[in-house]
Each structure stands twice: as structure tokens, then as C-alpha cells.
Amino acid sequence: xxxxxxxxxxxxxxxxxxxxxxxxxYAYPGTPSTEITEYVQKSKEAKEKGIRSNWSANExxxxxxxxxxxxxGKRAMVCMKHVxxxxxxxxxxxxxxxxxxxxxxxxxxxxxxxxxxxxxQDSRALGKFALIPVLEPSNQQEAYDMVHYGFEISEKxxxxxxxxxxxxxAHSRAAVxxxxxxxxxxxNLPKNLRQFVLLPAIARRQYKDLLAHQQDFVKESETKGxxxxxxxxxxxxxxxxSGIAYNYLMENYPDRNIPYPVIKVSQYPLPKLxxxxxxxxxEKILVLEDGYPVIEELIRGALDNGKKIMGRLSGEVPRDGExxxxxxxxxLGIFKDIIKNVPSIVAQRPPSLCAGCPHIxxxxxxxxxxxxxxxxxRVFSDIGCYxxxxxxxxxxxxxxxxxxxxxxxxxxxxxxxxxxxxxxxGDSTFTHSGMTGLLDAVNNNSPITVVILDNSTTAMTGGQDxxxxxxxxxxxxGVGVKEEHIRVLDPVKSREEENAKIFQEELNYxxxxxxxxxRECIQTLSKKAKQKRGN
Amino acid sequence: xxxxxxxxxxxxxxxxxxxxxxxFAAVQAGLFLKQAEVHGMSQRGGDVMSHLRLSDSEIxxxxxxxxxxxxxxxxxxxxALRYLNYLSDDGWIITNTRPFINIxxxxxxxxxKSEFKNVPNVVAFDADEEARIIKSPKSMNMIVLGAxxxxxxxxxxxxxxxxxxxxxSKGEAIINSxxxxxxRGREISLLKEKV
Numbered sequence: 001x002x003x004x005x006x007x008x009x010x011x012x013x014x015x016x017x018x019x020x021x022x023x024x025x026y027a028y029p030g031t032p033s034t035e036i037t038e039y040v041q042k043s044k045e046a047k048e049k050g051i052r053s054n055w056s057a058n059e060x061x062x063x064x065x066x067x068x069x070x071x072x073g074k075r076a077m078v079c080m081k082h083v084x085x086x087x088x089x090x091x092x093x094x095x096x097x098x099x100x101x102x103x104x105x106x107x108x109x110x111x112x113x114x115x116x117x118x119x120x121q122d123s124r125a126l127g128k129f130a131l132i133p134v135l136e137p138s139n140q141q142e143a144y145d146m147v148h149y150g151f152e153i154s155e156k157x158x159x160x161x162x163x164x165x166x167x168x169x170a171h172s173r174a175a176v177x178x179x180x181x182x183x184x185x186x187x188n189l190p191k192n193l194r195q196f197v198l199l200p201a202i203a204r205r206q207y208k209d210l211l212a213h214q215q216d217f218v219k220e221s222e223t224k225g226x227x228x229x230x231x232x233x234x235x236x237x238x239x240x241x242s243g244i245a246y247n248y249l250m251e252n253y254p255d256r257n258i259p260y261p262v263i264k265v266s267q268y269p270l271p272k273l274x275x276x277x278x279x280x281x282x283e284k285i286l287v288l289e290d291g292y293p294v295i296e297e298l299i300r301g302a303l304d305n306g307k308k309i310m311g312r313l314s315g316e317v318p319r320d321g322e323x324x325x326x327x328x329x330x331x332l333g334i335f336k337d338i339i340k341n342v343p344s345i346v347a348q349r350p351p352s353l354c355a356g357c358p359h360i361x362x363x364x365x366x367x368x369x370x371x372x373x374x375x376x377x378r379v380f381s382d383i384g385c386y387x388x389x390x391x392x393x394x395x396x397x398x399x400x401x402x403x404x405x406x407x408x409x410x411x412x413x414x415x416x417x418x419x420x421x422x423x424x425x426g427d428s429t430f431t432h433s434g435m436t437g438l439l440d441a442v443n444n445n446s447p448i449t450v451v452i453l454d455n456s457t458t459a460m461t462g463g464q465d466x467x468x469x470x471x472x473x474x475x476x477x478g479v480g481v482k483e484e485h486i487r488v489l490d491p492v493k494s495r496e497e498e499n500a501k502i503f504q505e506e507l508n509y510x511x512x513x514x515x516x517x518x519r520e521c522i523q524t525l526s527k528k529a530k531q532k533r534g535n
Numbered sequence: 536x537x538x539x540x541x542x543x544x545x546x547x548x549x550x551x552x553x554x555x556x557x558x559f560a561a562v563q564a565g566l567f568l569k570q571a572e573v574h575g576m577s578q579r580g581g582d583v584m585s586h587l588r589l590s591d592s593e594i595x596x597x598x599x600x601x602x603x604x605x606x607x608x609x610x611x612x613x614x615a616l617r618y619l620n621y622l623s624d625d626g627w628i629i630t631n632t633r634p635f636i637n638i639x640x641x642x643x644x645x646x647x648k649s650e651f652k653n654v655p656n657v658v659a660f661d662a663d664e665e666a667r668i669i670k671s672p673k674s675m676n677m678i679v680l681g682a683x684x685x686x687x688x689x690x691x692x693x694x695x696x697x698x699x700x701x702x703x704s705k706g707e708a709i710i711n712s713x714x715x716x717x718x719r720g721r722e723i724s725l726l727k728e729k730v
Contacts (some may be wrong), residue, residue, distance in 0.1 A: 172568075247595045346613055
């Protein structure tokens with residue numbers, strides 16, 4: 001009997017990759033994708049098989065390294081959260097033009113409802129943009145199976161494949177049945193030595209190949225079984241449910257007996273014949289999809305002059321946020337339950353910096369200097385635990401946009417005359433996307449003060465190794481920050497005055513300074529202490 | 536058989552250990568299971584919850600629908616109430632009554648407790664105090680799980696097995712103290728039922 005494991009969606013993807021002959025996984029941590037790579041890192045099997053799995057500096061470097069692995073003919077996976085795909089967009093889109101050699105699967109974990117994110121962009125749109133096949137599992141087993149299938153079609157059509165999941169699947173656990181293990185590919189260089197050389201003349205040819213493959217991709221999506229057409233007696237409505245939305249639909253029919261025809265969509269480009277059949281036989285169509293109205297927009301068309309389509313655009317389904325069984329019931333017109341109210345006495349409990357977090361002492365000395373002397377609104381910040389310092393009682397930072405934007409926004413703000421312009425960024429975020437901005441600041445001779453909060457880990461996503469570890473001073477020096485304006489502080493209460501004084505000195509300096517506040521994250525510290533004690 | 540359970544608490548209070556224990560037990564019992572967890576930012580001292588669904592037939596949604604939960608198991612009283620919109624009319628609340636106060640506007644605890652009077656089926660007690668009494672202060676979550684055990688439709692021995700599997704790597708002593716906590720919670724719950 002095949003082995004059954006109880007796995008998160010993320011873990012199912014990781015286990016599948018290990019079983020499907022993966023040679024290397026590349027990623028930068030990002031909720032809700034982090035556990036895929038962590039699973040491979042902790043897997044004994046992966047270690048025995050020699051699968052490489054260290055963290056990359058960012059999603060772009062991860063994507064490119066995976067492409068290198070694919071170039072060598074081996075199977076590679078690259079994992080990121082949805083906004084990480086923006087960082088990796090350049091190699092991602094161009095990898096569709098080069099095509100794959102060894103199979104390559106890009107996993108993008110979307111976060112509808114923004115549980116831990118800055119937006120709820122839908123990676124299916126980027127998959128379509130890159131003109132590659134997109135897989136969208138509805139459950140953990142399908143996620144597992146799709147990795148095997150994904151590598152297969154990636155090598156069959158020499159194309160990267162996008163595996164799109166959402167938070168709910170990534171972080172939900174269910175039993176998964178394993179398939180027999182496949183050996184890794186032997187090294188096998190591309191037969192066409194120019195396949196990966198995107199000079200315009202070559203790229204034009206490659207692009208035509210990619211376009212020619214589009215009909216193959218549709219055929220795969222019509223015939224391979226991840227998209228299914230379920231007949232129904234009542235043709236007054238047809239339902240299209242994609243990915244995990246299919247489960248919310250089914251939840252409303254405990255006996256699994258739906259009167260309407262249903263298309264379960266889990267693979268793109270969309271299965272044209274199935275859509276055609278539904279469009280022809282049903283009076284109206286309801287589209288349930290988690291994320292953007294990607295399918296709905298396509299079916300509705302710009303002119304919207306066909307039959308009635310219900311979904312996020314027409315209002316039967318909310319325009320934003322994650323779906324759930326009740327939203328599906330309401331859209332189907334079968335919602336009739338009475339729901340208890342949450343008592344008004346229940347107060348919000350937002351996340352906050354941990355007791356003993358070194359960031360607390362850092363934002364305290366920043367506040368101590370900035371608040372009495374300057375009005376607020378001068379601290380450009382970044383993505384990490386310290387973003388929580390925007391909230392009371394600190395209210396230190398004034399921006400959080402994307403990875404690395406602290407330093408570069410401070411440059412622009414300083415150019416516009418904001419004095420002082422302060423950037424606050426974590427160590428891991430700095431090596432992800434802050435270093436190049438710092439080079440801009442040096443070349444621009446920007447009068448900004450950059451505070452790098454060095455807690456020696458990628459804390460927000462659960463304490464993964466930071467690419468910055470042991471490199472920060474050298475990077476700053478190497479980029480051209482003057483040595484005397486690179487100050488390393490210990491963010492502890494007993495030094496608050498001294499730290500504030502140094503911060504003030506650097507604010508007064510009319511050039512670029514970097515203050516590194518160095519103290520390990522309280523979470524990783526206590527984790528290590530626990531491991532030492534052996535419990 | 537179908538049990539839809541909302542697990543609630545504050546980040547770090549151990550609801551994922553409760554989920555994993557029930558999960559391992561459910562697998563032992565041959566049940567279908569889906570369990571949606573919260574990871575990431577909210578774990579930093581914010582409210583956390585998990586949807587745990589058990590059934591003897593295949594489960595569709597990873598999320599429990601509002602009004603359909605058979606049980607809310609909470610390690611904190613305000614967090615139990617936060618998810619009241621999930622509870623079915625005849626559902627149970629099993630909750631610790633010891634507040635976890637990490638916000639300035641935490642409501643009056645007596646007012647909070649009085650809210651439970653509007654729910655027909657409640658087992659509420661100070662599980663932190665019970666954990667202290669049995670000299671196992673870190674097992675508060677297992678005491679709450681023990682208190683929920685009479686209503687889980689999982690054989691108690693199987694549940695104990697689930698707890699043992701969860702703590703297997705931590706050694707005999709840790710397993711035993713967690714099992715003791717589980718038994719203590721069950722005892723309290725059964726006593727309350729008699730009253």
C-alpha cells in the first residue's frame with residue numbers, strides 16, 4: 001500500500017518534489033510559501049538524495065539559480081509568495097522564452113485577504129502574462145500529484161510551469177498518498193546551444209515556439225484530468241469553480257449531489273471545449289475563484305454582451321478577500337443559516353513585537369531622537385517584524401511598501417528636501433533588496449541615515465537563516481559607505497542614551513550613514529536555548 | 536461521524552499542539568481530516584485560530600462554515616468568544632478562563648465570563664491553575680484538550696496515543712506529564728457534567 005502522510009499543502013508540494021526527482025529547490029522565505037523549502041531542508045530523504053535547498057538572497061536570484069539547474073538538465077523548483085513573483089518577474093517571464101531543459105516548477109503562494117501581505121495579487125495573471133501552463137490544486141493530494149505532472153509537461157514542452165496555491169491550501173493539513181520515487185535526471189546540456197541566449201534574433205524564434213505551444217497547453221488542460229466537467233440536470237445555472245473554491249462549492253452539498261453542471265478548473269490555459277459546452281447548455285454561469293476574477297473576466301469579455309455571468313465583477317461574490325463556504329452559498333442563493341454574533345466585548349488583538357524583541361530598543365532610541373526635535377513622518381521602513389512599530393505604542397515608522405523600499409524612498413524623500421530622511425530595514429531584507437538602493441544612496445551622496453536592524457535571522461517568517469549574516473559591515477563598506485559612518489550598536493535598554501546620541505550624530509552628518517543595531521531575535525535565541533537543553 | 540472544531544488562542548499558547556494531537560489520533564482512528572492553520576505575522580502575540588475537521592467520509596472545504604462548528608476549543612476566554620459566529624446552535628465551547636492580557640483595552644474578565652451564559656453548552660475553568668496544581672505549567676493546552684475529549688467522538692485511549700506521537704521526540708517524561716494533563720482535564724470536564 002502506498003504510504004499516506006498528513007501534510008500541509010506546502011509540505012505536500014515539497015514531498016512531491018523530493019519524490020519526483022528534484023535536484024534543487026531555491027527560495028526566499030515568504031508567508032505562505034516558506035514551509036515548502038523548510039520541509040526539504042529538514043527532510044532526511046532529501047539529504048540522502050543530495051538535493052540542494054539553501055535559502056537564496058531573494059526571489060530573483062532563486063529563480064535564476066533554478067533556471068541554471070534546469071539548463072543542466074536537472075529538475076528544479078523555485079518557491080515564493082505572490083509578491084516575490086514580482087521580484088522574480090524578469091527571469092520568470094524570460095524563462096518562458098528560453099524554455100526549460102530539466103523540468104522547472106515555479107510555486108507562487110498567493111494570499112487572498114492579505115493575512116500576511118501587502119496586496120492580494122493573483123499569480124494566475126502572471127502565469128498568463130508569461131504564457132506558460134498554470135496549475136492550481138484544490139487539495140493537498142492534487143498539489144502532490146501536480147508536482148509530478150508539472151515536471152512531466154515542463155520537460156515535454158520545454159516550458160516552466162507555474163504552480164499557484166493560496167494561503168488556505170498552503171497552511172492546511174490533510175492526508176496525502178505518495179507515489180513511487182523517481183530518480184533525479186542525469187546532467188544533460190541543452191541540445192540547442194543557443195536556447196538560453198536571448199539575443200533578439202534568437203528570442204524572436206524562441207517566442208514563436210512558445211506561441212506555437214499554446215495550443216498544446218490548452219490540449220493538456222482539456223485532457224489530463226485536472227479540469228473536469230461534471231454533468232448536471234438543472235441547466236438554469238452552470239458553475240465554474242477553480243482551485244480551492246471548488247471545495248467551498250462542494251461543502252454546500254453534503255451528499256455531493258449538485259443539480260447544476262460544474263467545471264472544476266485546476267489547470268490553465270482554460271479548457272476551451274469545456275467552457276464552450278457550459279456556455280451553450282446553461283442559462284447563467286457562476287464563477288467561483290479565490291483571488292482576482294481571472295476566469296470571470298475572460299468569459300465575460302470586454303464587451304460583456306453575452307449571457308449572464310455572476311462572480312466578483314458582477315457583485316454576487318465580494319470583489320476582494322478570500323472565499324469561504326458561506327460566500328459560495330450566498331452566490332448560489334441557498335444561504336439560510338442564522339449566524340450568531342460575536343459579542344461586542346471582544347477586543348482586537350493585533351500582532352505585536354515580542355517581549356524582549358531587540359527591535360523595541362531600536363525603535364525607542366529612534367523615537368527618543370526624532371520625536372522631540374522633528375515632527376513625525378520621516379522614517380521610511382520596510383518589510384519585517386519591525387513594520388509592527390507603525391502601531392502604538394511606538395508609531396515610529398511611516399512607510400512599508402515592498403522589500404527594500406525603505407532606503408530608496410528615503411533617497412527620493414531627501415532629494416525632495418525632507419530632513420532628516422531615515423530608512424529602517426532588517427538584515428535579511430537589506431540583502432534581499434536593500435544593497436542596490438544603498439549603492440544609489442552612495443552615488444547620489446544622499447544625506448540619509450540607514451538603520452539596519454540586525455537580528456541575525458529572517459524573523460517574520462519563522463527564523464530562517466539570513467543571507468546577511470556576517471556580511472553587513474563589509475557590504476556597506478564595499479558599496480562605498482565611509483567606515484567612520486558605519487556604526488554598530490547594541491540595542492539594549494541600558495544603552496538607550498548612548499545609542500540615541502550616536503543616532504543623533506549620524507543624523508547631523510550631511511551624507512550617507514549606516515547604523516547597524518545588532519542583537520539576535522528573541523525567538524531564535526530561545527529556540528536555540530531549548531535545543532541545547534534538549535527538549 | 537463529523538466533528539468540526541475551531542481551535543482558538545493567542546500566538547504561542549499551544550493551539551497547534553492541540554490540533555496535532557487530535558490530528559494524530561484521528562489518523563489512528565482512520566478518520567478523514569483537514570486542518571487549516573495560521574502561520575506568519577499573526578503568530579506574533581496576535582489572535583490565532585485553526586479549523587479542524589474530522590469525518591468518516593471525505594471532507595470538502597478546509598474552512599468550517601459560519602454556524603457549523605460542533606465545538607470551539609479555546610485556551611483563552613476572549614478568544615473563545617471571538618469565533619462564536621462559527622458555533623452551531625447545539626455546539627460546545629471548551630475554554631480556559633484565564634485571560635491572556637497583552638493589549639491595553641482587554642475587557643473586564645467578569646463581563647467576559649458572563650457572555651458564556653448565553654451559550655447552552657460550555658465547559659469553562661481556569662486551566663492555567665489546574666496546570667499549576669499538577670506541577671506541569673506548560674501543559675495548560677493539554678488540560679483544555681482533555682476537557683474537550685468527552686465530546687470529541689474519539690476514543691480516549693486513541694487520543695492519548697495521539698499525544699504520545701506528538702511528543703515522541705521529547706522523551707518519556709514529557710509524554711507522561713502531557714498525558715497526566717490530558718487526564719486531569721478530562722476528569723474536570725466529566726465532573727462538571729455531573730453537576
